[in-house]
Amino acid sequence: MKMDVRDSEEDRERELLLFYKQQHEWACPLHCTLVGDVAIGEGVMRYFMTTIISKLQFGFSLDLGGMGRTLLFEGEPDHLVPAASETLIESNLFRVAGRMLAHSFLHDGPHVTGLSPAVIHVLFNGDPEMATVVTEDCPDLHIRSIIKLLENEELTPEQKDTVSDLSMSWDLPAVTETNRRWLHNKLVLHAVVGRNMRQIKQLRKGLKDVMLWPLLTSRPDVVPLLFPKMAEMEFTPQMLLEKITWPVEDSDDEDFDLDSTCRITGFLRMFIERGTLAQLLTFWVGWEMLPPELRVEISGGTFPTSSTCFQTLKLPAYFKIYMDFEKALVAAIKRTGFGLV
Incomplete structure (x- = not known):
């Protein structure tokens, strides 16, 4: 492909x-x-x-x-x-x-x-005939409004004509006092399935x-x-946060900066709680489905990127205020839609 x-x-x-x-x-x-x-x-x-x-x-x-x-x-x-x-x-x-x-x-x-x-x-x-259909299944609002007329206790002559015109156009009988419930069900069924x-x-x-x-x-x-x-398919900020493996200090990593890591991960938490989760997740992993694990790395780069194959979001460490962080991450998401795979 x-x-x-x-x-x-x-x-x-x-x-x-x-x-x-x-x-x-x-x-x-x-x-x-x-x-x-x-x-x-x-x-x-x-x-x-x-x-x-x-x-x-x-x-x-x-x-x-x-x-x-x-x-x-x-x-x-x-x-x-x-x-x-x-x-x-x-x-x-x-x-x-x-x-x-x-x-x-x-x-x-x-x-x-x-x-x-x-x-x-x-x-x-x-x-x-055994399908469970409801009027909300009918996407045509005009047809739906006509069918819902049959839910009224009484129909005016004009309403009867409107319903009958629709039913006869679908090879169903005109509305009468005795067939209203049956006709309602048949019209909904035809609108949705037929x-x-x-x-x-x-x-x-x-x-x-x-x-x-x-x-x-x-x-x-x-x-x-x-x-x-x-x-x-909906997920909350808390559900996303629970999937994240946050960066931790490694005794062999001389470049690890605890202050920068805490600041940037704090910015990310704030963004997740405020932001559009679906777009962020697509940028992070390639689609809008929560994986078993998400990873975050603090990098020395200029722009936020991601390795979608490894489900890793890479965030620059130089941001000092949240607004700059948010602006850069939103721009990265809009520019690519997904990260560097």
Whole structure:
């Protein structure tokens, strides 16, 4: 896998999509190259996987559907469903998304979070009629507002016409006094599952292409690891601080300066308690997943850097005040996104 960091964001996205549209031996060792950057090692692979999942989670800059930014999944957190776009379906992009999801999982990478439980249920061959759907699973706010009219005690003639227009457009009967609850459930089910069956089938094919399907079907307990809820992926400053191995004085290290070490590590603690943890972690290790251990070194360098392969953050010792430290670390994070791997 190759990406030229000098290309525009859209061109880099095209390279990623082209790679995943082709069939590969997905279980083989993955070699990633950043053209135009000196970075090497496992950290580059982490950067690629983070980029891929970020595009799936938050959208591509490419305008693939005439709507500006291209979202493959839309809706509220923990209620995300595949986008109802004919262009994306015809381009087979949900099969590509399935390959991306499975490939990242194979390489112990990050995951797309917050997918609707109803979509996950149907994705793994669950009966659509047995899927637990809620109105929050419907990403189209206009359609959702129409469906929610059925929760009112009484409907005006205009509201009945609005609901009936929607239901009949989906080959369902018009609303009556006796079928309101049934129609409500059918409309929600179609809005969440029925309109997305082709996308779900493409996702399933993508998972099968990467040969992850046998594991997922034989071990249902693995499915929540592939599709975690949003809350399960959140971490606090305290959780990050507990993973850090702080620098300690070594009797053989004549250059160790206790005062500088205490000052800089104190600045880092303050930054973690105040800062954007996900961006810092990506700079530190290459993606937004907490590893078993994080390391900090005090260096004689000019700018903060990191060795993502060894999960080590290297901080210069010369900072005397916190604001200078914060400014330099934020600039380093924004400049590279990840450290020197």
